[in-house]
Amino acid sequence: MKFMQKLQAAERLNDSLLCVGLDPDPARFPTHWKGDAGRIYDFCAAIVDATKDVVSAFKPQIAYFAAHRAEDQLEQLMAHIKRNAPHVPVILDAKRGDIGATAEQYAREAFDRYQADAVTLSPFMGRDSIEPYLRYPDKGAFLLCRTSNPGGDDWQMQRLADVPGQPRLFEHLARLAQGDWNLNGQLGLVVGATYPKEIERVRELAPDLPFLVPGIGAQGGDAAATVAAGWRKDAGTVIVSSSRAVLYAASGEDFAAAARRVAQATRDALRPVSPAASQAIPG
Numbered sequence: 001m002k003f004m005q006k007l008q009a010a011e012r013l014n015d016s017l018l019c020v021g022l023d024p025d026p027a028r029f030p031t032h033w034k035g036d037a038g039r040i041y042d043f044c045a046a047i048v049d050a051t052k053d054v055v056s057a058f059k060p061q062i063a064y065f066a067a068h069r070a071e072d073q074l075e076q077l078m079a080h081i082k083r084n085a086p087h088v089p090v091i092l093d094a095k096r097g098d099i100g101a102t103a104e105q106y107a108r109e110a111f112d113r114y115q116a117d118a119v120t121l122s123p124f125m126g127r128d129s130i131e132p133y134l135r136y137p138d139k140g141a142f143l144l145c146r147t148s149n150p151g152g153d154d155w156q157m158q159r160l161a162d163v164p165g166q167p168r169l170f171e172h173l174a175r176l177a178q179g180d181w182n183l184n185g186q187l188g189l190v191v192g193a194t195y196p197k198e199i200e201r202v203r204e205l206a207p208d209l210p211f212l213v214p215g216i217g218a219q220g221g222d223a224a225a226t227v228a229a230g231w232r233k234d235a236g237t238v239i240v241s242s243s244r245a246v247l248y249a250a251s252g253e254d255f256a257a258a259a260r261r262v263a264q265a266t267r268d269a270l271r272p273v274s275p276a277a278s279q280a281i282p283g
């Protein structure tokens with residue numbers, strides 16, 4: 001099944017726009033596993049099992065595994081999700097961006113090694129740095145467009161003097177992703193929940209693309225404003241990601257149950273409420 005279809009099916013099945021981010025930090029593990037990087041798989045698998053009927057996607061962040069030499073635990077985790085939550089798409093947050101030949105290797109890493117359904121990419125190096133990922137017809141790729149961090153202003157808000165209308169960089173990218181670059185409908189955009197006005201702008205420029213939206217929870221973005229700005233009935237959807245607020249909801253042996261409660265509350269806060277929208281994710 002293609003990534004976009006899998007995403008749509010998971011949204012409907014779980015009636016959810018929430019993506020749980022898997023950013024395992026051993027220093028924040030529950031007391032009985034605290035500091036033990038050997039428990040990364042156990043921790044993430046428990047979160048997956050507790051939230052798999054509440055989410056539209058999972059988003060493991062590769063840095064949290066690589067930093068602890070835990071790539072083998074990421075492979076195990078991906079296999080666990082395929083086995084126990086096969087209906088939930090997995091977006092590998094890797095933010096890769098390199099020349100074509102190297103991008104081919106990164107694409108193999110994401111899609112062959114880790115079996116991800118989609119990957120995040122930095123589009124800074126241009127179209128040929130994205131193309132190798134699009135050769136996997138069933139997979140998706142999310143391009144960083146207007147990121148959730150304050151430093152995103154340094155580049156993404158700059159105007160391009162040589163392009164008609166002098167769009168900001170993020171606006172130019174949104175147009176490319178909706179148009180020329182999106183040959184087979186595999187692209188989406190990363191837009192931070194911390195900038196709802198820009199989410200709205202990107203939605204104008206890219207009406208059909210799925211948005212991966214980090215920045216609610218620990219970064220303080222507003223769930224309802226995010227959905228109002230980015231989600232359109234029967235058109236572009238949003239995959240709203242929260243990591244730390246869910247993962248570290250409690251520090252005792254009940255951590256997975258606490259994560260589930262926060263995930264459920266977040267999913268509920270993300271329900272579309274505009275008059276044009278239905279309460280449930282439409283089928």
Ligand SMILES: O=c1ccn([C@@H]2O[C@H](COP(=O)(O)O)[C@@H](O)[C@H]2O)c(=O)[nH]1
Pocket residue numbers: 021023061093146147148149190191192214215216217218219241242243244245
């Ligand atoms: O613009 C971006 C792009 C990616 N991220 C990633 O999302 C999560 C956010 O974690 P929280 O704990 O929910 O704040 C993390 O993996 C980032 O690398 C982002 O925050 N902003």
